Amino acid sequence: MKLLTINIDxxxxxxxCEYACSFVHTGVFNPLDSRIRISEFLDDFVFIPSVxxxxxxxxxxSVCPTYALSKNTQTGVVEFDSDKCVGCxxxxxxxxxxxxxxxxxxxELIKCDMCGGDPECVKVCHAKALExxxxxxxxxxxxxxxxIRYKELIAQQQGV
Amino acid sequence: MLKGGYVGKIxxxxxxxxxVMTEDINEKWAxxxxxxxxxxxxxxxxxxxxxVDPLSPDNKVxxxxxxxxxxxxxxxxxxxxxxxxALNGAIACSNSGGHFAPELKRAGYDMIIIEGKAPNPVYLxxxxxxxxxxxxSKLIGENVKKTDAFLKKNTHxxxxxxxxxxxxxxxSLISNITFDGHRAAGRTGVGAVLxxxxxxxxxxKGNLGIAVADNEAFAKAVxxxxxxxxxxxxxxNGAAVLGTSMxxxxxxxxxxxxxxxxSDAYFENADNISGERLAAENLVRNEGCDSxxxxxxxxxxxxxxxxxxxxxxxxxxxxxxxxxxxxxxxDLDSVVMASYLCDDYGLDSISAGATVAxxxxxxxxxxxxxxxxxxxxxxxxxxxLVEAVRLMGEQNTPFGKLLAQGSYRLAxxxxxxxxxxxxxxxxxxxxxxxxxxxxxxxxATSNRGACxxxxxxxxxxxxxxxxxxxxxxxxxxxxxxxxxxxxxxxSTGICLFTTFGLKAKDIAAMFEAATGFKCDAxxxxxxxxxxxNIEKIFNLKAGFNMFDDAxxxxxEKEPIKTGPSKGEVTDLSRMLPEYYKIRGWDENGIxxxxxxxxxxxxxxx
Numbered sequence: 001m002k003l004l005t006i007n008i009d010x011x012x013x014x015x016x017c018e019y020a021c022s023f024v025h026t027g028v029f030n031p032l033d034s035r036i037r038i039s040e041f042l043d044d045f046v047f048i049p050s051v052x053x054x055x056x057x058x059x060x061x062s063v064c065p066t067y068a069l070s071k072n073t074q075t076g077v078v079e080f081d082s083d084k085c086v087g088c089x090x091x092x093x094x095x096x097x098x099x100x101x102x103x104x105x106x107x108e109l110i111k112c113d114m115c116g117g118d119p120e121c122v123k124v125c126h127a128k129a130l131e132x133x134x135x136x137x138x139x140x141x142x143x144x145x146x147x148i149r150y151k152e153l154i155a156q157q158q159g160v
Numbered sequence: 161m162l163k164g165g166y167v168g169k170i171x172x173x174x175x176x177x178x179x180v181m182t183e184d185i186n187e188k189w190a191x192x193x194x195x196x197x198x199x200x201x202x203x204x205x206x207x208x209x210x211x212v213d214p215l216s217p218d219n220k221v222x223x224x225x226x227x228x229x230x231x232x233x234x235x236x237x238x239x240x241x242x243x244x245x246a247l248n249g250a251i252a253c254s255n256s257g258g259h260f261a262p263e264l265k266r267a268g269y270d271m272i273i274i275e276g277k278a279p280n281p282v283y284l285x286x287x288x289x290x291x292x293x294x295x296x297s298k299l300i301g302e303n304v305k306k307t308d309a310f311l312k313k314n315t316h317x318x319x320x321x322x323x324x325x326x327x328x329x330x331x332s333l334i335s336n337i338t339f340d341g342h343r344a345a346g347r348t349g350v351g352a353v354l355x356x357x358x359x360x361x362x363x364x365k366g367n368l369g370i371a372v373a374d375n376e377a378f379a380k381a382v383x384x385x386x387x388x389x390x391x392x393x394x395x396x397n398g399a400a401v402l403g404t405s406m407x408x409x410x411x412x413x414x415x416x417x418x419x420x421x422x423s424d425a426y427f428e429n430a431d432n433i434s435g436e437r438l439a440a441e442n443l444v445r446n447e448g449c450d451s452x453x454x455x456x457x458x459x460x461x462x463x464x465x466x467x468x469x470x471x472x473x474x475x476x477x478x479x480x481x482x483x484x485x486x487x488x489x490x491d492l493d494s495v496v497m498a499s500y501l502c503d504d505y506g507l508d509s510i511s512a513g514a515t516v517a518x519x520x521x522x523x524x525x526x527x528x529x530x531x532x533x534x535x536x537x538x539x540x541x542x543x544x545l546v547e548a549v550r551l552m553g554e555q556n557t558p559f560g561k562l563l564a565q566g567s568y569r570l571a572x573x574x575x576x577x578x579x580x581x582x583x584x585x586x587x588x589x590x591x592x593x594x595x596x597x598x599x600x601x602x603x604a605t606s607n608r609g610a611c612x613x614x615x616x617x618x619x620x621x622x623x624x625x626x627x628x629x630x631x632x633x634x635x636x637x638x639x640x641x642x643x644x645x646x647x648x649x650x651s652t653g654i655c656l657f658t659t660f661g662l663k664a665k666d667i668a669a670m671f672e673a674a675t676g677f678k679c680d681a682x683x684x685x686x687x688x689x690x691x692x693n694i695e696k697i698f699n700l701k702a703g704f705n706m707f708d709d710a711x712x713x714x715x716e717k718e719p720i721k722t723g724p725s726k727g728e729v730t731d732l733s734r735m736l737p738e739y740y741k742i743r744g745w746d747e748n749g750i751x752x753x754x755x756x757x758x759x760x761x762x763x764x765x
Binding site: 014031 | 367372444457
């Protein structure tokens with residue numbers, strides 16, 4: 001399964017992802033319609049993207065009274081069917097990440113749909129803060145990086 | 161009907177009487193002048209007497225965006241400030257990156273025209289169709305960062321802001337306008353013009369979407385442009401790793417880094433203030449302007465010495481040069497500190513550094529009496545540098561006040577204007593015109609005074625193997641081409657750095673797809689030529705003439721002393737007449753009738 005991963009250290013705060021997301025979903029450039037949002041902390045120049053994590057046991061799905069949200073077991077994406085939505089906003093309240101929200105009209109619900117397996121936000125992220133990768137690859141990569149750190153620590157202790 | 165790219169509205173704020181109006185964009189002007197810099201200059205020609213005192217209420221300030229802003233077009237977050245500049249009274253367009261421009265567009269305006277003068281210090285808050293003129297008396301004397309924080313706290317945490325610092329409030333002629341507390345429209349003294357209107361800042365938050373004329377064509381053009389940018393060594397990787405200051409070692413290696421107030425063009429200790437050193441010792445992270453894949457911005461801190469713990473953004477290549485080699489200073493932490501101070505006070509760090517260098521030169525030559533300065537103002541002294549910038553920013557001593565007026569007024573005051581390394585009273589930037597001939601022609605003919613970003617010939621002159629940087633031949637043509645292309649691309653709202661990877665046709669394709677205006681590469685550059693010519697017309701009306709298209713005497717008479725370009729001087733007369741001719745101007749540099757007709761601007765002169 002592939003995941004949209006975020007590397008906070010690499011984000012430059014350019015917000016091209018917000019533009020790309022809103023444009024591909026609505027045909028208009030408006031960060032308020034973007035499924036991915038950047039929080040910026042200008043004091044320290046830290047930029048933190050946040051987007052739906054496609055939970056396995058998603059709060060939004062369990063609280064939705066009209067079954068508008070469902071887990072696609074093949075792609076792993078938590079899918080949203082706007083035809084079934086009555087706008088009760090329980091999902092917004094229940095999502096711990098703020099990943100489901102209302103668009104610029106303040107009425108319609110939006111959430112990340114992974115662009116059907118080819119996320120537009122990743123394509124415009126030149127800093128590679130956003131990547132779309134296999135979970136296993138990411139896990140291996142992390143394991144390996146940590147292993148290198150331990151190896152170096154051990155080498156230091158042994159005075160090599 | 162405007163099809164996309166533009167919002168279609170202009171906000172007009174008269175600060176004298178508090179009137180706020182919304183007007184439609186003139187569609188014909190949009191097509192002829194693109195937007196931003198071009199459109200703004202056309203408005204200035206229409207509405208402002210070119211002879212007006214830049215600091216009088218009759219001058220206007222236009223804060224403008226371009227049709228590519230607030231989209232994912234690469235590096236499209238540019239905002240332009242168009243006015244009659246305080247430093248020299250020429251047409252000023254000073255640009256900045258950041259996120260202000262897209263917020264302004266999404267708030268429903270392509271530009272703001274500011275007129276008159278408020279009775280008391282004020283700031284503007286623009287949100288959801290409402291414009292409030294709010295009291296700013298509490299903000300007087302506050303530095304740039306704190307003003308930005310105040311504006312965001314009192315309006316919206318994600319508002320785009322612009323603000324002036326204490327230097328501008330006291331009408332320093334080299335004061336800037338800062339955007340979001342850390343990106344600046346630095347040159348030509350635009351800060352003082354805003355201050356003369358009693359306008360301390362603007363905060364704006366948008367919630368509208370920006371549409372383009374042809375979605376499919378726009379996506380195609382943008383992705384193609386982004387891929388070109390990622391392949392170029394500078395815009396693809398170099399700028400992200402080393403920032404613009406990667407140029408310090410490159411330019412010094414050519415013997416083209418003006419040093420000691422341009423009495424030399426080679427700085428022996430350049431490596432101490434290089435991009436590599438900055439990356440190793442001070443860099444915390446990169447920061448990017450709106451939609452920018454290049455992300456040249458530097459977030460930095462000082463980790464040792466007496467300024468340990470200070471942090472901020474930059475310095476870029478230009479401030480490193482101005483506050484570094486130009487002053488003969490090779491202590492990077494002091495250069496970084498001086499740059500932070502410029503940012504806090506709201507000073508143009510190019511002019512500020514070059515002015516300190518001029519003062520050091522005058523002092524060492526014995527033209528500044530020892531009584532005027534309380535410390536040893538010598539080349540190479542890091543402490544003198546930092547102290548001089550402080551005096552310039554505070555302006556609470558007569559000498560500090562003089563420094564804040566820029567190098568020309570300073571040198572003139574002490575009877576030696578030839579010590580000012582300026583054209584049209586504006587200090588030239590970090591490339592020595594003796595060692596790279598074409599850029600000298602650019603300095604001399606730039607409509608806003610000496611400047612590298614009006615016609616950036618540097619990449620062609622130093623990286624293109626077919627071009628000899630020391631030759632005069634072909635430089636008139638090159639300068640004109642870059643000036644016209646830059647005028648057009650500035651006006652679309654994208655950054656000049658995109659030209660490292662993009663050609664005119666790539667930008668024209670994005671412009672056409674966004675606006676629906678038919679435009680190929682030739683037509684795009686023609687629009688740029690039209691913009692260049694109307695800027696020139698404004699300057700002619702303001703009283704400038706061919707004698708103002710001149711370089712500082714030093715560059716033509718004093719050979720470079722050391723380094724790879726040793727012995728070089730420059731000779732503007734070997735390029736300027738040809739330049740006028742290629743421009744379709746007469747020998748006095750006045751546009752000829754047939755050129756004006758070709759550009760459909762014959763009614764403007």
